[in-house]
Amino acid sequence: MSSIDIRQLLSGDVRTLAKAITLIESNKSSDRSKKFALLKQIEPHAGNSIRIGITGVPGVGKSTFIDTIGTMFTSRGEKVAVVTIDPTSPLHGGSLLGDKSRMNNLAQGPNAFIRPCPSGGTLGGVASKTFETIKLCEAAGYNVIIVETVGVGQSEFEVKDIVDFFLLMILPNSGDDLQGIKKGIVELADLIVVNKCDGEAALQARESVNYYSSALQLIQKNSKWNPSVVMCSSIEKTGMLEIVQICDNYFKALKKSLDAIRLEQQAKWYRRLVREFILYEFEHSKTMSKEINSNEKLVLSKIATPVEAALKTVSKLFR
Amino acid sequence: MSSIDIRQLLSGDVRTLAKAITLIESNKSSDRSKKFALLKQIEPHAGNSIRIGITGVPGVGKSTFIDTIGTMFTSRGEKVAVVTIDPTSPLHGGSLLGDKSRMNNLAQGPNAFIRPCPSGGTLGGVASKTFETIKLCEAAGYNVIIVETVGVGQSEFEVKDIVDFFLLMILPNSGDDLQGIKKGIVELADLIVVNKCDGEAALQARESVNYYSSALQLIQKNSKWNPSVVMCSSIEKTGMLEIVQICDNYFKALKKSLDAIRLEQQAKWYRRLVREFILYEFEHSKTMSKEINSNEKLVLSKIATPVEAALKTVSKLFR
Numbered sequence: 001m002s003s004i005d006i007r008q009l010l011s012g013d014v015r016t017l018a019k020a021i022t023l024i025e026s027n028k029s030s031d032r033s034k035k036f037a038l039l040k041q042i043e044p045h046a047g048n049s050i051r052i053g054i055t056g057v058p059g060v061g062k063s064t065f066i067d068t069i070g071t072m073f074t075s076r077g078e079k080v081a082v083v084t085i086d087p088t089s090p091l092h093g094g095s096l097l098g099d100k101s102r103m104n105n106l107a108q109g110p111n112a113f114i115r116p117c118p119s120g121g122t123l124g125g126v127a128s129k130t131f132e133t134i135k136l137c138e139a140a141g142y143n144v145i146i147v148e149t150v151g152v153g154q155s156e157f158e159v160k161d162i163v164d165f166f167l168l169m170i171l172p173n174s175g176d177d178l179q180g181i182k183k184g185i186v187e188l189a190d191l192i193v194v195n196k197c198d199g200e201a202a203l204q205a206r207e208s209v210n211y212y213s214s215a216l217q218l219i220q221k222n223s224k225w226n227p228s229v230v231m232c233s234s235i236e237k238t239g240m241l242e243i244v245q246i247c248d249n250y251f252k253a254l255k256k257s258l259d260a261i262r263l264e265q266q267a268k269w270y271r272r273l274v275r276e277f278i279l280y281e282f283e284h285s286k287t288m289s290k291e292i293n294s295n296e297k298l299v300l301s302k303i304a305t306p307v308e309a310a311l312k313t314v315s316k317l318f319r
Numbered sequence: 320m321s322s323i324d325i326r327q328l329l330s331g332d333v334r335t336l337a338k339a340i341t342l343i344e345s346n347k348s349s350d351r352s353k354k355f356a357l358l359k360q361i362e363p364h365a366g367n368s369i370r371i372g373i374t375g376v377p378g379v380g381k382s383t384f385i386d387t388i389g390t391m392f393t394s395r396g397e398k399v400a401v402v403t404i405d406p407t408s409p410l411h412g413g414s415l416l417g418d419k420s421r422m423n424n425l426a427q428g429p430n431a432f433i434r435p436c437p438s439g440g441t442l443g444g445v446a447s448k449t450f451e452t453i454k455l456c457e458a459a460g461y462n463v464i465i466v467e468t469v470g471v472g473q474s475e476f477e478v479k480d481i482v483d484f485f486l487l488m489i490l491p492n493s494g495d496d497l498q499g500i501k502k503g504i505v506e507l508a509d510l511i512v513v514n515k516c517d518g519e520a521a522l523q524a525r526e527s528v529n530y531y532s533s534a535l536q537l538i539q540k541n542s543k544w545n546p547s548v549v550m551c552s553s554i555e556k557t558g559m560l561e562i563v564q565i566c567d568n569y570f571k572a573l574k575k576s577l578d579a580i581r582l583e584q585q586a587k588w589y590r591r592l593v594r595e596f597i598l599y600e601f602e603h604s605k606t607m608s609k610e611i612n613s614n615e616k617l618v619l620s621k622i623a624t625p626v627e628a629a630l631k632t633v634s635k636l637f638r
Contacts, residue, residue: 036626043624263618266625270618273629274611278601279594281637288637292593299582299589305362306585307355310592317636318600318607 003034006041012079012141014113021115024132029284039132046135047262049143050251053159055150055185056169061195062148063102064234065169070106072244073144080106081113081137084148085126085155113142127158128272131265134162160188161268164261165250167191167243170212172205172231186212187219190227191246198233205231225253282317291316322353325360331398331460333432340434343451348603358451365454366581368462369570372478374469374504375488380514381467382421383553384488389425391563392463399425400432400456403467404445404474432461446477447591450584453481479507480587483580484569486510486562489531491524491550505531506538509546510565517552524550544572601636610635 004023008016023035056062070080082103106112115137117130134145147163149155160166168189186192192212197205212229230246232239254261282288295313298304304312323342327335342354375381389399401422425431434456436449453464466482468474479485487508505511511531516524531548549565551558573580601607614632617623623631 036630039626040624266618267615270615270625270628271611273625274632275598275601277629277633278597278636281633282594282597285637292590296586296589299585305359306589306592307358309589310596311355313593314596314600317597318604 004038006038009042009136009140010045014140017113017136017140018115020136021133024136025118025129039135042135042139045139047138049134049138049145050165050247051134051145051147051163052247053147053149053156053163053166054169055148055156055159055167056195057171058150060169060171061234062169065193065195065232066146066148067103067106068234068237068240069244070103070112070144070146071109072240074106074109074111077111078144079111079113079142080144080146081134081140081142082106082115082146082148083130083133083137084114084116085130085150085159113137113140126155127162128269128276130159131162131269131272156185156188162265164254164258165190165247167193169193169195170208171195172197172201172208186215189216190225190250191243192216192227192229193239193243194229194231196233196235197231197239198236224257225250288313288317323357325357328361328455328459329364333459336432336455336459337434339455340452343455344437344448358454361454361458364458366457368453368457368464369484369566370453370464370466370482371566372466372468372475372482372485373488374467374475374478374486375514376490377469379488379490380553381488384512384514384551385465385467386422386425387553387556387559388563389422389431389463389465390428391559393425393428393430396430397463398430398432398461399463399465400453400459400461401425401434401465401467402449402452402456403433403435404449404469404478432456432459445474446481447588447595449478450481450588450591475504475507481584483573483577484509484566486512488512488514489527490514491516491520491527505534508535509544509569510562511535511546511548512558512562513548513550515552515554516550516558517555543576544569607632607636 004020005013005016009020020038023031023038026035054062054066066082070082073080103112103114107114115133117126117133130147134147137145145163147159149159166188168185168191170192172194194205194208194212209229209231216227216229228246230239230242232243234240251258291313295304295309298312299306299309323339324332324335328339339357342350342357345354373381373385385401389401392399422431422433426433434452436445436452449466453466456464464482466478468478485507487504487510489511491513513524513527513531528548528550535546535548547565549558549561551562553559570577610632614623614628617631618625618628
């Protein structure tokens with residue numbers, strides 16, 4: 001890949017931003033040094049945004065919700081970047097979720113940028129590349145970053161670490177956990193939104209609010225913020241103003257500690273990178289691959305069990 | 320944990336098997352040597368089963384299907400173990416999918432064992448612990464192993480590597496990819512089952528069969544086996560005999576190469592273990608944690624960017 005014009009990136013040029021993200025996503029060894037140089041250059045320009053994670057099972061209406069709330073942000077002058085994480089496409093890098101057409105209103109405005117982030121094939125999990133994408137968007141001038149995940153588990157816990165505000169969307173129902181969301185994810189939420197509270201679902205929605213409100217009361221949270229449960233309809237556009245208000249309150253309440261939060265996010269990113277780089281070296285170091293291959297022969301000839309062979313390989317590395 | 324009575328395990332004692340799997344799943348350092356000893360002891364007794372992976376999105380009817388096909392296997396004298404992988408519960412180790420009550424008929428018989436396998440918190444991905452669980456079940460005398468995954472991506476590609484036969488379940492519909500299944504997963508399938516072909520869905524089912532049959536023709540497969548698409552209804556019990564027949568044919572066709580497949584699975588497991596052990600050492604080695612902590616301070620004091628600090632840390636390890 002050709003290198004990135006940093007001035008163009010900082011000026012907010014969308015094509016340069018897209019190109020920069022593609023570079024970040026590259027797994028090619030030959031792109032590594034360019035990638036690291038770029039990340040170093042943008043670092044002083046990153047961090048000036050509010051980072052919102054939005055999760056929920058497929059069908060809960062995340063896209064329409066993000067379309068609506070994103071447009072509310074842009075219409076008051078914010079620049080909004082949406083990063084969608086799609087775990088369903090690990091091999092091909094394509095993306096089901098990243099379809100811009102799902103966020104029509106938002107995509108049409110000049111102050112929005114929508115980008116799918118393939119989750120597959122990342123050595124250290126989804127979070128480190130998503131975090132790098134967030135930073136690039138920030139450097140390009142976006143000051144509201146929305147990260148969308150599909151709510152099936154693993155990636156939510158990673159995303160929680162890189163966003164400031166975590167919003168869980170659920171559907172109105174009688175209040176049991178049949179929606180496929182685990183309690184663990186509820187514990188992460190700074191706000192629970194019961195979506196599709198339109199028409200006949202209003203009664204069930206009330207039950208959901210009650211159920212999750214009591215659930216939240218049982219969960220010990222930090223003293224700085226009390227998560228709540230609100231109803232909304234992205235289609236009838238009810239509840240949306242309240243949600244934006246809650247976001248604003250949250251970031252007002254957190255203003256003083258945001259620097260500390262950013263540093264903590266940096267430290268966690270660093271630890272993720274260490275893991276990622278270790279696995280990278282493991283896969284690319286000549287000494288290691290020699291060791292790995294010779295011990296694999298012990299497995300194939302049934303001289304050693306896989307566990308024995310693996311312990312032998314690793315003992316070479318950590319003396 | 321107390322150690323495992325290997326004789327009891329080999330005799331098929333279910334409580335010992337359950338205990339052994341719990342040991343395997345343990346992430347405690349103090350359980351490591353016991354775990355490795357156990358894996359070494361069972362190794363000669365493992366491998367004598369047919370391993371079937373079954374995947375499909377939530378709601379496709381995997382449980383009912385496994386309940387039916389599992390009971391067909393047990394009723395002809397096989398011992399069936401079902402391992403379900405649940406990515407929705409990374410923190411608490413609990414499991415939505417593992418509910419035995421979803422496989423009522425099968426669970427009631429004496430020749431079936433059903434076990435949820437938590438996917439979260441595993442260093443090297445889901446596959447290595449699932450593979451160890453499979454081996455324990457084999458050592459305990461189970462000769463049909465069914466591994467169930469929820470079809471959202473990553474874990475399917477891992478599971479494909481540890482099973483012999485990979486079955487993809489889909490719902491009858493008009494044949495586009497709106498079911499949330501990526502083409503990549505279709506490529507893995509040795510058999511595609513269109514489930515819930517009962518009542519009014521029959522017409523749509525025909526379309527699905529045609530669509531996926533043509534899709535399969537476009538995919539290059541090995542010459543030993545031609546994947547096909549069949550219709551079934553776990554409720555009306557149609558199509559099930561045909562599917563069991565296809566399984567039997569598959570394992571008959573593969574009989575000669577099964578030893579080679581087993582060796583390849585062992586080699587892949589070995590490589591996974593190496594990755595897992597490297598990350599383990601990285602998290603537990605004193606020299607490494609000293610290095611990690613001192614470089615983290617550079618991040619927190621903004622002297623180094625996370626990328627610079629991580630490169631520095633890893634360069635200590637790989638000289």
